[in-house]
Amino acid sequence: MRKTQLWLHPRLAGWYFFLLVFAFTLLSCGDSSSVSETEETEGNLTAAPDNGSITLPDGFAATIVADDLGGARHIVVNDNGDIYIKMRNTKNGGGVVALRDTTGDGQADIKEYFTEYGGTGIGLYKGYLYFSSDTIVYRVQLNEGELVPTGEPEIIVKDFLVQGPHESKPITFDNSGHMYVTVGAPSNACQEKDRTPGLAGQDPCPELERQAGIWRFDAEKPNQTQVEDGYRYSTGIRNAVAIEWNDQVNELYALQHGRDQLSTLWPKYFNDSLSAELPAEEFLRVTDGSDFGWPYCYYDQNKEAKILAPEYGGNGEEVGRCENVDTPIMSFPAHWAPNGLVFYKGNLFPEKYQNGAFIAFHGSWNRAPLEQKGYLVAFVPFQNGQPSGDYERFADQFAGSGEAINQPNDAEFRPMGVAVGPDGSLYITDDQKGRVWRVFYENSQVAQR
Amino acid sequence: MMILLMNCSGGSGDSSQEAETQSESTEAQSEPQEPSPALTQQMETGKTVYTQYCLACHQADGNGVKGAFPTLHQTEYVLGDKTELITIIINGLQGPIEVNGEQYNNVMPQHSFLTDEQIAGVLTYVRKSFGNDAEEITAEEVKEVRDDVAADTTGTSN
Numbered sequence: 001m002r003k004t005q006l007w008l009h010p011r012l013a014g015w016y017f018f019l020l021v022f023a024f025t026l027l028s029c030g031d032s033s034s035v036s037e038t039e040e041t042e043g044n045l046t047a048a049p050d051n052g053s054i055t056l057p058d059g060f061a062a063t064i065v066a067d068d069l070g071g072a073r074h075i076v077v078n079d080n081g082d083i084y085i086k087m088r089n090t091k092n093g094g095g096v097v098a099l100r101d102t103t104g105d106g107q108a109d110i111k112e113y114f115t116e117y118g119g120t121g122i123g124l125y126k127g128y129l130y131f132s133s134d135t136i137v138y139r140v141q142l143n144e145g146e147l148v149p150t151g152e153p154e155i156i157v158k159d160f161l162v163q164g165p166h167e168s169k170p171i172t173f174d175n176s177g178h179m180y181v182t183v184g185a186p187s188n189a190c191q192e193k194d195r196t197p198g199l200a201g202q203d204p205c206p207e208l209e210r211q212a213g214i215w216r217f218d219a220e221k222p223n224q225t226q227v228e229d230g231y232r233y234s235t236g237i238r239n240a241v242a243i244e245w246n247d248q249v250n251e252l253y254a255l256q257h258g259r260d261q262l263s264t265l266w267p268k269y270f271n272d273s274l275s276a277e278l279p280a281e282e283f284l285r286v287t288d289g290s291d292f293g294w295p296y297c298y299y300d301q302n303k304e305a306k307i308l309a310p311e312y313g314g315n316g317e318e319v320g321r322c323e324n325v326d327t328p329i330m331s332f333p334a335h336w337a338p339n340g341l342v343f344y345k346g347n348l349f350p351e352k353y354q355n356g357a358f359i360a361f362h363g364s365w366n367r368a369p370l371e372q373k374g375y376l377v378a379f380v381p382f383q384n385g386q387p388s389g390d391y392e393r394f395a396d397q398f399a400g401s402g403e404a405i406n407q408p409n410d411a412e413f414r415p416m417g418v419a420v421g422p423d424g425s426l427y428i429t430d431d432q433k434g435r436v437w438r439v440f441y442e443n444s445q446v447a448q449r
Numbered sequence: 450m451m452i453l454l455m456n457c458s459g460g461s462g463d464s465s466q467e468a469e470t471q472s473e474s475t476e477a478q479s480e481p482q483e484p485s486p487a488l489t490q491q492m493e494t495g496k497t498v499y500t501q502y503c504l505a506c507h508q509a510d511g512n513g514v515k516g517a518f519p520t521l522h523q524t525e526y527v528l529g530d531k532t533e534l535i536t537i538i539i540n541g542l543q544g545p546i547e548v549n550g551e552q553y554n555n556v557m558p559q560h561s562f563l564t565d566e567q568i569a570g571v572l573t574y575v576r577k578s579f580g581n582d583a584e585e586i587t588a589e590e591v592k593e594v595r596d597d598v599a600a601d602t603t604g605t606s607n
Contacts, residue, residue: 365506406509408514
């Protein structure tokens with residue numbers, strides 16, 4: 001109050017006017033330097049040799065933002081260009097790594113690890129950074145200028161079941177105050193003894209009660225529990241590491257990891273070649289109440305139908321109870337492991353990429369003894385919330401230079417997360433070594449390969 | 450003869466139970482230099498079982514998948530206590546573990562449906578492949594552990 005009165009005092013007006021001009025000059029100096037920094041950022045992006053060991057379509061190039069971060073999982077980029085990546089396990093005492101590029105060359109020169117737990121999910125919502133361990137979703141406020149948040153993280157959801165396989169808790173947000181969390185199935189096909197050859201599945205599958213689906217929560221209410229506050233938005237999803245709200249059509253999308261080991265568990269119906277190609281990885285448009293059929297059904301991309309799983313009496317042909325379960329909007333080859341999804345809304349890439357989906361495929365392990373495949377970032381063009389064309393291999397050769405690989409550990413990199421930065425660049429993480437790429441579109445003026 | 454039969458059934462992809470009542474015999478001999486014919490047979494049985502039931506996760510080179518399935522190269526789990534190793538095959542293993550500095554949190558399925566000879570074979574194969582060189586495991590040793598596990602486990606196991 002007193003300050004306001006001083007400001008308004010007529011005898012001091014001249015003095016204050018001088019101060020105001022001085023302050024404004026200071027401010028605009030600060031402003032202009034940050035503007036020129038932004039311009040530099042775009043001007044000085046230079047491609048890494050061989051785009052950091054990946055291939056890209058003509059006109060695109062990539063720089064290496066950071067390397068050897070450790071198991072880099074999902075990624076978000078804030079409006080100011082700051083990057084946050086969830087680490088699978090803690091590294092240097094931190095479960096999130098924050099990266100900042102202060103020189104504008106695209107390479108992070110500040111790297112800080114913080115928070116306690118490893119995990120996969122990360123998100124930005126209303127000025128907060130959200131991140132998940134395998135059982136808890138936290139958030140912490142991001143104050144202006146702060147790369148590493150100084151506040152105490154608060155718990156948003158806290159009681160997800162402890163589970164071994166498919167333990168990641170990926171998160172995304174809609175525009176009406178909700179957060180969506182994937183809870184993966186703790187098994188391959190709901191057998192009482194997981195992955196036992198010839199053993200029938202439990203019917204009904206008890207895992208569906210709290211797992212194998214996507215749950216919806218209040219995005220901002222602290223200390224929620226899955227049982228009390230969670231709403232099972234969609235079920236019958238074995239594991240969807242890649243989930244993303246599509247703002248254009250206001251719908252949730254996800255990619256399901258199809259079940260494993262058809263030939264190991266059911267050799268009388270499937271040989272190794274068939275098992276390497278079935279079932280499809282599924283791109284799902286996830287609506288309220290949808291049911292995609294796991295564990296009773298899997299999607300056969302050749303038959304273009306949900307097929308009864310052998311654990312439930314199927315023989316690779318029979319449809320049975322799967323006739324009416326929800327189907328994917330698109331399918332991908334088996335075992336490619338889609339782990340990251342983002343819809344492109346930036347201004348940097350050409351028109352055809354607008355609203356389309358970039359999908360990071362982690363690459364297979366379950367094609368063995370056949371060669372492993374699917375270490376790439378695919379692009380799917382979209383119109384009105386539906387794919388408007390086939391997928392293309394956008395960023396490729398993460399596994400290495402052209403040679404087929406026999407086991408995942410032979411892959412040089414494994415794509416994991418994707419995000420779009422404020423300038424429209426596409427960021428890609430790898431959790432094999434921890435490389436981060438920033439992919440940009442080289443118009444002819446900027447091109448400096 | 451018995452081992453040959455085992456070998457054939459494993460190779461044909463038949464996953465059903467074998468008769469487990471036959472007497473185990475010759476595997477326990479320890480020949481320091483030349484592998485005995487019994488050991489050679491055991492390694493063949495082991496490779497067949499490995500290819501069918503283990504390779505999908507632990508991979509052809511036994512190196513597993515970083516972050517998902519542990520390596521079998523030079524780890525205490527494989528080279529160490531035989532009883533613990535046999536128990537892992539019979540009961541499976543669940544929960545967070547660390548293997549050679551890498552962390553894992555996954556499910557190793559139980560493989561109690563394998564016969565004593567198949568388990569002895571695959572464990573011997575794993576203990577003598579991938580740069581490992583530990584003592585073989587006999588079907589008698591497997592049977593002993595299986596009996597103990599059955600006596601200990603009145604309810605369900607992981």
